[in-house]
Amino acid sequence: MAMAALRREGRRFATPLISPNPANVFRSSLIPSEEPVLSGVRCISTQVVRNRMKSVKNIQKITKAMKMVAASKLRAIQTRAENSRGLWQPFTALLGDTPSIDVKKNVIVTISADKGLCGGINSTSVKISRAMHKLNSGPDKENKYVILGEKAKAQLVRDSKKDIELVMTELQKNPLNYTQVSVMADDILKNVEFDALRIVYNKFQSVVSFLPTVSTVLSPEVVEREAESGGKLGDLDLYEIEGAETKAEVLQNLTEFQFSCMMYNAVLENATSEQGARMSAMDSSSRNAGDMLDRLTLTYNRTRQASITTELIEIISGASALEG
Amino acid sequence: MTLNLSVLTPNRIVWDSEVEEIVLSTNSGQIGILPNHAPIATAVDIGILRIRLNDQWLTMALMGGFARIGNNEITVLVNDAEKGSDINPQEAQQTLEIAEANVKKAEGRRQKIEANLALRRARTRVEASNPIS
Numbered sequence: 001m002a003m004a005a006l007r008r009e010g011r012r013f014a015t016p017l018i019s020p021n022p023a024n025v026f027r028s029s030l031i032p033s034e035e036p037v038l039s040g041v042r043c044i045s046t047q048v049v050r051n052r053m054k055s056v057k058n059i060q061k062i063t064k065a066m067k068m069v070a071a072s073k074l075r076a077i078q079t080r081a082e083n084s085r086g087l088w089q090p091f092t093a094l095l096g097d098t099p100s101i102d103v104k105k106n107v108i109v110t111i112s113a114d115k116g117l118c119g120g121i122n123s124t125s126v127k128i129s130r131a132m133h134k135l136n137s138g139p140d141k142e143n144k145y146v147i148l149g150e151k152a153k154a155q156l157v158r159d160s161k162k163d164i165e166l167v168m169t170e171l172q173k174n175p176l177n178y179t180q181v182s183v184m185a186d187d188i189l190k191n192v193e194f195d196a197l198r199i200v201y202n203k204f205q206s207v208v209s210f211l212p213t214v215s216t217v218l219s220p221e222v223v224e225r226e227a228e229s230g231g232k233l234g235d236l237d238l239y240e241i242e243g244a245e246t247k248a249e250v251l252q253n254l255t256e257f258q259f260s261c262m263m264y265n266a267v268l269e270n271a272t273s274e275q276g277a278r279m280s281a282m283d284s285s286s287r288n289a290g291d292m293l294d295r296l297t298l299t300y301n302r303t304r305q306a307s308i309t310t311e312l313i314e315i316i317s318g319a320s321a322l323e324g
Numbered sequence: 325m326t327l328n329l330s331v332l333t334p335n336r337i338v339w340d341s342e343v344e345e346i347v348l349s350t351n352s353g354q355i356g357i358l359p360n361h362a363p364i365a366t367a368v369d370i371g372i373l374r375i376r377l378n379d380q381w382l383t384m385a386l387m388g389g390f391a392r393i394g395n396n397e398i399t400v401l402v403n404d405a406e407k408g409s410d411i412n413p414q415e416a417q418q419t420l421e422i423a424e425a426n427v428k429k430a431e432g433r434r435q436k437i438e439a440n441l442a443l444r445r446a447r448t449r450v451e452a453s454n455p456i457s
Contacts, residue, residue: 083336093392242364242367250366
C-alpha cells in the first residue's frame with residue numbers, strides 16, 4: 001500500500017518533466033542538478049537517437065523501393081521513347097525546326113510529370129516555359145499556356161493564371177500510347193488558336209542527363225506563308241503537294257499529324273526523363289540515409305560506451321572507497 | 325540508282341531498306357514511284373502499299389498518314405502499318421464481317437463515319453493478306 005502511494009507520488013513528481021508548461025520546465029531543470037537523475041537523462045537521449053535511427057532506416061527502405069520501381073518503369077518506357085524518335089525526324093526534314101520564328105499567337109505547351117520526387121525536371125520545364133513566354137512577349141502578341149501534368153500546373157497557376165488556356169493531368173494513369181496522345185493533341189488543336197505551338201519537355205539523354213527541349217509546330221497558314229515567301233521553309237516549295245483538293249487542306253492534315261507525332265515523342269521523352277530523374281534522386285537519397293544512419297550509429301555507440309565506462313568507474317571507485 | 329523506303333508508325337519501324345518500286349495509295353488515287361522521282365509530299369489514305377523487291381511484290385496495309393518522297397528517299401509516316409505476311413487471313417476476314425455488320429447497325433452521323441472507317445481498315449487488311457490480288 002505504501003509502495004503504491006510512493007509510486008503514485010513518483011509519477012506525479014515525474015510529470016513536470018514532460019509538461020510543456022514553462023514554469024514547470026523551469027522547476028524540472030532545477031531538479032536534476034539537485035538529485036542524481038542523470039542516468040535517466042542519459043537513457044532518454046539514447047532513446048531519441050534510437051528512434052531517429054529507426055525512422056532513418058525506414059525512410060531508406062522507402063527510397064530504395066521507389067528507386068527499384070522507377071528503374072523497372074524506366075526500362076519499359078525507354079525503348080518506346082527511342083522507337084518514337086524516328087517519327088518526328090521526317091517532319092523536321094520537310095518542315096524544318098524554327099524555334100526563332102516570329103508570330104503573333106504563341107501557345108506554349110508545357111509537359112511535366114504528375115508526381116514529384118524526381119529531381120528538377122518539372123521546374124526545368126516551367127523555367128523554360130517562362131523564358132519562352134518572356135522571349136515572345138510584345139505589344140501586339142499573345143502568349144498562352146497549355147499545361148500537361150500536375151506539377152507544372154501547380155507552379156504556373158501561381159503567377160500566370162490568366163494565360164493558362166488548357167490543363168490536362170493524370171496522363172500516365174493508363175500506359176501511354178499513340179491513340180491516347182493523338183486524342184489529346186486533337187483536343188488541344190480544337191480548343192486553342194495558335195500560329196505557333198511550342199512544346200517544352202525534357203529530352204532523355206541518359207539516366208543522369210536530361211536536355212530541356214523546345215519543339216515548334218507551325219499552323220498551316222504560317223507554313224504556307226513562310227514557304228511562299230521563301231523564308232525559313234523554302235525547301236517545302238520544292239515538293240509537289242498532292243493527295244487532296246487544295247494545298248491548304250494537305251497542310252492542315254499535315255500539321256495535325258505532325259503535332260500529334262511531336263506530342264507523342266515529347267510525352268514519352270518526358271516520362272522517360274521523369275523515371276530517370278526519380279531513379280537518380282532516390283538513389284542519392286538512399287545513399288544520404290545510409291550516411292546519416294552511419295553517423296547516428298556512431299553517436300549512439302559512443303554514448304552507450306561512455307555511459308558504461310562512467311558506470312564502471314562509479315562501481316570501482318565505490319568499491320575501492322569501501323575497501324580503503 | 326536505288327530507292328530507299330522507310331515506313332514508320334508511332335510504335336515501331338515497319339520497313340527500312342532498299343526497294344525497286346512502290347505503289348502508294350494516296351487520297352487522290354494510287355501513285356507508282358520509281359527511282360529518281362520528283363519530290364512529292366502527299367497524304368496517304370487507308371489502303372495498300374505494294375513494294376517490288378527482287379521482282380516480287382509484297383503488300384502492306386497502311387492506316388492513313390503522310391508520305392514524303394525526295395532525293396530517292398521515301399518516308400511514309402502512318403498511324404499504323406502491318407505487313408501482308410503478318411496478317412492472319414481468317415482473322416482479317418472475321419474482322420471484316422464484324423465491321424460490315426457494324427456499318428448496318430450504325431446510327432447517327434458520327435457512328436456511321438466511324439463504322440465506315442473501320443470497314444475500310446478491315447477491307448484493306450483482307451486485301452493485304454491476300455497474296456494473289
